[in-house]
Amino acid sequence: xxxxxxxxxFVVTSHFLGDLFLCQARLQxxxxxxxxxxxxxxxxxxxxxxxxxxxxxxxxxxxxxxxQAVRALGEALGRPVEKLNHGALGNITPQLHLHVxxxxxxxxxxxxxVWGFGTKVAYAPDDLERVIGAAxxxxxL
Amino acid sequence: xxxxxxxxxFVVTSHFLGDLFLCQARLQxxxxxxxxxxxxxxxxxxxxxxxxxxxxxxxxxxxxxxxQAVRALGEALGRPVEKLNHGALGNITPQLHLHVxxxxxxxxxxxxxVWGFGTKVAYAPDDLERVIGAAxxxxxL
Numbered sequence: 001x002x003x004x005x006x007x008x009x010f011v012v013t014s015h016f017l018g019d020l021f022l023c024q025a026r027l028q029x030x031x032x033x034x035x036x037x038x039x040x041x042x043x044x045x046x047x048x049x050x051x052x053x054x055x056x057x058x059x060x061x062x063x064x065x066x067x068q069a070v071r072a073l074g075e076a077l078g079r080p081v082e083k084l085n086h087g088a089l090g091n092i093t094p095q096l097h098l099h100v101x102x103x104x105x106x107x108x109x110x111x112x113x114v115w116g117f118g119t120k121v122a123y124a125p126d127d128l129e130r131v132i133g134a135a136x137x138x139x140x141l
Numbered sequence: 142x143x144x145x146x147x148x149x150x151f152v153v154t155s156h157f158l159g160d161l162f163l164c165q166a167r168l169q170x171x172x173x174x175x176x177x178x179x180x181x182x183x184x185x186x187x188x189x190x191x192x193x194x195x196x197x198x199x200x201x202x203x204x205x206x207x208x209q210a211v212r213a214l215g216e217a218l219g220r221p222v223e224k225l226n227h228g229a230l231g232n233i234t235p236q237l238h239l240h241v242x243x244x245x246x247x248x249x250x251x252x253x254x255v256w257g258f259g260t261k262v263a264y265a266p267d268d269l270e271r272v273i274g275a276a277x278x279x280x281x282l
Binding site for chain 1: 197229232
């Protein structure tokens, strides 16, 4: 049986925040939006239907917690979230994962989706620690 | 207490398929992708967090059923689905809704998201009845 590990694509574009009951939570390294990725720790899963019903219920509960953490991140960044966006796409990186993103009507991609939009912006090193702290507190980690 | 009704934006861009236990299911009127919209029949809900935990578990289960129906639609259209995309955005129409879309590596927007991409393509009238039938069977309606 293969053990779970996050795809290398996530390792190079996001920061480990912690492990929830089901998912590994990671901060997307893109300062344009407060953005958390949840990766169910189930080796081989590619679609939501690949999870058991119990894991699916956990996934949606953890997505709500991630939404609260994204709101906390938005506050820490001085840009309170107006709308949450949730998406499970996986067209580029097929390992099952769920994006939870905080949107504002003044953000650069509004009202379109963020995936594939423009060029990512790195967090300033001094901001990163503060942002990771806010995300972890929001996730109760 | 306000009764549930689908936002007019959905009424003019999608076809009623039927009511599941929680959600109203609708076929997106865009022949480019097999695409079902689920609208939880809870007046005033805008975010997934606005639903009760029980309703959230129902929503993710109904999203799995919608995914199976989207796969059936893809077969009916002669374009079997390679990847499901699930998204709850609501940046334009805030009434809580979940998109379930069937993607292929040869579709026009691949690997980007479909929302806001290009111009929608109407189903041919002769196709529409067949497609709606396939979607309803896929949803066990």
